[in-house]
Amino acid sequence: MSTVAPPASSGRGRRSSPMSWRWGDRLALAAAWIAGISLCVIAAAIVLYMGYRGIQYLRPGLLFSRPQTSADQAGSGGFLDPLLGTILLTIIGIALALPLALASAVWVAEYGRPSWLARVVESSIEVVAGTPDIVIAIFGFAVFQLSLLAPFSFTAEGGGVFGRSFIAAGTMMSLLALPSIYAATRDGLQAVPGHQREAAFALGKTRITTIRRVLIPSVRSNIATGVTLGISRIIGSTAIVLILLGSTLRIETEGAIPGINLLRGTGSSLTTYVYENSPAGEGNAPQKAYAAAFVLLIFVLLLNLLVDRIGRAQERSTGLTVAGGVV
């Protein structure tokens, strides 16, 4: 986490003991300890409680059975479709975000002329990063309701474009992942020492070839970190799915062409499944909500571990820290 080694604490003799401090300082010390420890306690409480509820309610069958409509919500099946929905959205989101973010990061870090354009691109990505999910969702809905984009969802009889589909939600999800991948790649590229580029140029390579063959491979772990951070943001997003995915319990395809009909179809994700089963949705099945939330939490924990691993592997191999710091 720190790039500068802190001074070695060499025993009690060096630092003044808190017993000699004024009362105000001792209170501040206590407050700092309480703040730090209580955050840990809260984090642990959340994980333990979700784990307890999850183990109580999660059956392996739920992961593989499809949701059903039934008069009695207890027979309402599992959450296979929401699970697939989450995975599909992540794939679409990353597939769209990765090329865009890579291209922009490479252009800003390696070319960047004219400089006003580079600043525009930087600021735009900052704006996208700072925009709330719900605004991105509303914007997506406004865009995909245009008749121009009717092929991307479906048109109801009477002419209204539905505007909600996997491709609509996936496109907006890519906006969520874009800033993470861009920042990680750009920081990684900027951290590559100049002599690597100069060596490539000395060998007669053009700039673009250097980028393709030398620089991008060397920032692979940065890109991986950015992608993983983007994935965890996509998985955790509820607002976009609520507004842009059509809230059908099962994945419903649209049209006749296989593959495309899935993209045009509607469905749900783990997050909306949790939301709909909670008292804020229909309130009928908090047990299912807990089970799905537990699965969601496991995903997020695994992604966290992955980021950690990548970061540590990067540090060992190049001695540089991956952009991202503590979080």
Next chain:
Amino acid sequence: MHRIRRLSVALMVAGVVGVAAPVAANATSLVTISGATSSYPLVSLLAAKYVKLHPGKVRFKIAQGGTTVGINDVKNGHVTIADVAQEPTGADAGLDFYPIAKYAICVVTNKANTLSNLTPSEVTAIFTGKIKTWSGVPGATATGAIDVYSRTAVAGVLTSFKSLLLEGKSVEPSATEEATEGLMRQGVESDANGIGFLSNYQANKGGLNSVSYNGVACNQTTAASGQYAGVSVFFEVTKGPAGGGAAAFINWIDKSPAAKKIIASQWILIG
């Protein structure tokens, strides 16, 4: 080596899509429905049964949102059929109302509050805010302030409740307005001082205390016999006469014994 990696990524994506796509259905004509949350369970069951009996013909997309949202959607051409839980009003010109079932509106309290009966004047007084504490309600075992739960303005059940059981008056503005029947049930179930109103299907699911109105219990029997006062109708509403898949579905509900069986299980048959 690059090609192998690219190929494996493509195969993985194709794999997920390939698993997900056959998992999903793919039929010909599409009927979209939106509207009342009170008739949503009934219409979902009917649609599921219809698809089972007539596979490959029609596909349904059923959303909720409330009666008024459904009416607006069908007027704007966003959906084929609107689920409506109230009688047609003058503003619904150009729409065709097809009744499919009757339902009863029950006043409900929390399970711990074993209030057995309310007179019409008591119901009006409670929901309009004239009586504020449970001590003013004879027969109630709850104590303290009355927490009134109502529905948002788009709900057909609210409109029907006001005209049938509330003598046309409005619910007090400080009442909590829930967006769906499920949320209303959830609210009253978790609030010991709560009182609200639900369609009989939701009210008699267990977990709530259903209150008799003017001495008449709220259930299918009393509603069918006409004894219970708060009986309204579920309609399927289309813009102009129903056509195509929608017409076939509505006709099937009207005529088929399988549909009648579903309706009779929790609701009341028309006529």
Next chain:
Amino acid sequence: MIERLRKPWPDHRAERTLGAVSLLIGVGVVAMIVFVVIRAWPIFQHNGLSWVLGGGDFETEVNKMTAATTNPPAAVFQLRAWPLIYGTVLSSGIAVVLGLAIAVLSSVFIVELAPARVSRVVIPMVRLLASVPSVIYGLIGILVLVPFVGNHIITTHEKASVQNVVQLTGAGLGVTIVILTIMITPIMIALICEALSSVPPSWSEGAIALGLNPLRAVRAVTLKAIRPAIVAAAVLATARALGEAVMIQMVSGGKTFSPKPVDGLVFFFEPLRTLASAIVDYREGVGSPALGPAVYSWALLLLFSALALSVTGYLVKLPLRKYQTRG
């Protein structure tokens, strides 16, 4: 032709292509603002700018909008959305102030005070808190915190005292602030920790050499040096708090009400609605002719707040540039 594409490109073509792709993002951001403005225009047309003020009955206005069909008369568009803005400012403001205090204390704890074993545990916990999806926070809020507050903390007397105006169910300002603080504090901790550890230790050692105890040294020297980072953290946290939609919708009580501070403790139990949670509440009406523009106007306000925050953060950091530390 594929062969021509697969051969290494000349630099100028690569630069231009990458630049064009990067420009797409700028175009996208502009498109987002334009779309939302166009959709929200009817509200501005009929209310001018006064729709952000108070005075009307919000719920009645929204009900009229929901019931309206195509080409509604002008009176239907009347909107006074001040309760939403008040709710947003109240919840986000208190959460950010609380969170900043906790974050600074915790960061000082993690970087300066905690022994290495403890910080090795605390840091992953903080990272975990930051990555938990908001719907899980909302689930725990609505299934655990809200019933607890409603049944065990709010007294009957308190309920009766406001009964003529609003019902207290446990979901309200208090639970919203608590969960919002827990959500945004880890983000601030990450930034402040990174900044704290990049301050050269010689600075605080100088202060200690002059006789200050370590805590005072931190307060006098290090905290002042990382003021840009604290500002950045506050800006980032405010943006996150403003945009939080789904979690707040689940625990804020679902009634458009302006909590009154004069009510004393009951102030924290009163329900509220924020701009973002209102968008989630009324998301079904986004396609309708009158309610749609209202929802888009709230989204526009959120978008402009996010933009204004970035600009403010940048401006506040400008005079602090004279401190040479990174971050």
